[in-house]
Amino acid sequence: MEFPASLEAVYHRIDTFDPVTYARTRNFIDGGVSYISPYLSRGFITVPGVLIRLKNRGFSFSELEKFIQELAWREYYAKTWFRLGDGIFQDIRHPQEGVLHHGIPAALVHAQTGIEAIDEHIARFPQTGYLHNHLRMYIASLACNVAHYHWSGPAAWMYYHLLDGDLASNALSWQWCAATFSNKPYWVNQENINHYTHREQRNTLVDCSYEELPYLAFPDIFKEKFDFTPQEPNIPFQVPQINPDLPTFVYSHYTLDPNFHAKEKGNRILVMEPSHCKRFPMSPRSIQFIVELAAQIPDLQVYYGEYADLDCCGTFRDHPILAHWQGNREAYPFLAPDLIGDFPSFFSYWKPLMKRLEKGWSNNFQPVEDGNLSFL
Numbered sequence: 611m612e613f614p615a616s617l618e619a620v621y622h623r624i625d626t627f628d629p630v631t632y633a634r635t636r637n638f639i640d641g642g643v644s645y646i647s648p649y650l651s652r653g654f655i656t657v658p659g660v661l662i663r664l665k666n667r668g669f670s671f672s673e674l675e676k677f678i679q680e681l682a683w684r685e686y687y688a689k690t691w692f693r694l695g696d697g698i699f700q701d702i703r704h705p706q707e708g709v710l711h712h713g714i715p716a717a718l719v720h721a722q723t724g725i726e727a728i729d730e731h732i733a734r735f736p737q738t739g740y741l742h743n744h745l746r747m748y749i750a751s752l753a754c755n756v757a758h759y760h761w762s763g764p765a766a767w768m769y770y771h772l773l774d775g776d777l778a779s780n781a782l783s784w785q786w787c788a789a790t791f792s793n794k795p796y797w798v799n800q801e802n803i804n805h806y807t808h809r810e811q812r813n814t815l816v817d818c819s820y821e822e823l824p825y826l827a828f829p830d831i832f833k834e835k836f837d838f839t840p841q842e843p844n845i846p847f848q849v850p851q852i853n854p855d856l857p858t859f860v861y862s863h864y865t866l867d868p869n870f871h872a873k874e875k876g877n878r879i880l881v882m883e884p885s886h887c888k889r890f891p892m893s894p895r896s897i898q899f900i901v902e903l904a905a906q907i908p909d910l911q912v913y914y915g916e917y918a919d920l921d922c923c924g925t926f927r928d929h930p931i932l933a934h935w936q937g938n939r940e941a942y943p944f945l946a947p948d949l950i951g952d953f954p955s956f957f958s959y960w961k962p963l964m965k966r967l968e969k970g971w972s973n974n975f976q977p978v979e980d981g982n983l984s985f986l
């Protein structure tokens with residue numbers, strides 16, 4: 611799957627998306643998934659924006675329900691990030707049980723797990739920058755529960771390569787699989803992998819029953835660790851030219867929305883902070899994708915430096931990675947911005963959100979100025 615950096619291309623993707631096929635086939639490797647996550651993660655499109663666009667195509671709430679529920683996972687994770695800040699990078703609810711290693715298992719990164727469906731996709735992953743959700747879950751299950759690695763190492767490796775890299779969806783999905791943000795570990799066996807990837811492979815290290823999986827001996831192939839040395843980011847930038855008579859609109863690689871104050875005249879700057887990029891490295895391909903999306907915003911200047919050194923009072927869309935920025939902070943677009951709190955599970959968040967959306971569907975809810983939805 612290609613991810614062209616253009617608003618027309620992503621609108622076309624949403625306008626031809628079939629939510630009914632999605633609900634039926636999304637767990638299969640060749641299922642009708644939307645492939646819009648790289649655009650959502652970069653803030654190039656927003657969840658409320660996608661929903662309104664699909665609603666305007668005439669779908670009923672029930673036709674879209676499964677897809678909206680998946681989008682709600684993204685919001686649930688984003689809200690958890692807003693609430694916990696850096697707390698999402700530690701085991702949240704329980705310590706990960708049975709950890710024997712920190713770091714990244716080399717056999718995984720080198721596509722040598724012996725599980726064909728996984729190895730083939732991992733081998734291409736640095737080029738594709740994308741993995742189907744089920745594959746991500748399989749990989750997390752193998753790394754954390756079969757190989758007994760702490761989730762944080764392999765999560766950082768996966769984030770590095772993903773074009774849709776989103777620290778909340780990434781860390782919290784890994785924690786969900788490792789049972790540090792859920793109540794039980796996610797296990798997968800070969801039968802499940804074969805079913806969803808259309809294979810008939812046998813005799814792999816997970817070719818056993820679900821009852822047997824927790825008692826597997828630590829597989830020797832996972833002993834060796836991968837030396838993860840991320841490439842230094844090579845971000846093209848110029849020292850931004852700021853016209854002091856105009857407002858300054860500041861973007862991050864999580865809030866790259868071409869519609870943000872698009873009708874106003876102003877300085878426009880994408881700020882990529884070295885302190886952040888060093889802590890959470892992204893592959894050259896991911897950075898290239900960000901720069902290509904940024905090029906879609908007219909007159910946007912790319913600045914690789916700390917926001918504080920810019921010495922300007924910018925207007926920007928709020929985001930957890932921008933907690934330290936000073937200036938005019940505008941709301942991050944959510945389906946239900948006031949639905950906040952410590953929800954004990956995704957479904958305790960989803961239930962009230964679903965009720966509101968269902969009601970809003972008949973009342974014809976609309977997006978409001980800042981991109982959030984109005985349910986009036």
Ligand SMILES: Cc1cc2nc3c(=O)[nH]c(=O)nc-3n(C[C@H](O)[C@H](O)[C@H](O)COP(=O)(O)OP(=O)(O)OC[C@H]3O[C@@H](n4cnc5c(N)ncnc54)[C@H](O)[C@@H]3O)c2cc1C
Nearest residue numbers: 643644645646647680681684743746774775776779780783
């Ligand atoms: C271990 C692991 C790591 C992950 N890391 C990331 C990440 O860094 N960035 C990221 O965007 N997603 C991540 N996900 C979530 C999910 O895999 C991707 O969002 C999804 O596969 C993207 O493909 P799509 O747009 O075709 O998805 P679709 O199936 O078409 O789903 C539509 C949208 O719903 C949201 N969504 C679907 N499933 C999930 C989910 N489990 N969690 C959160 N949002 C979801 C995404 O915004 C996605 O774009 C991860 C999942 C796992 C299990």
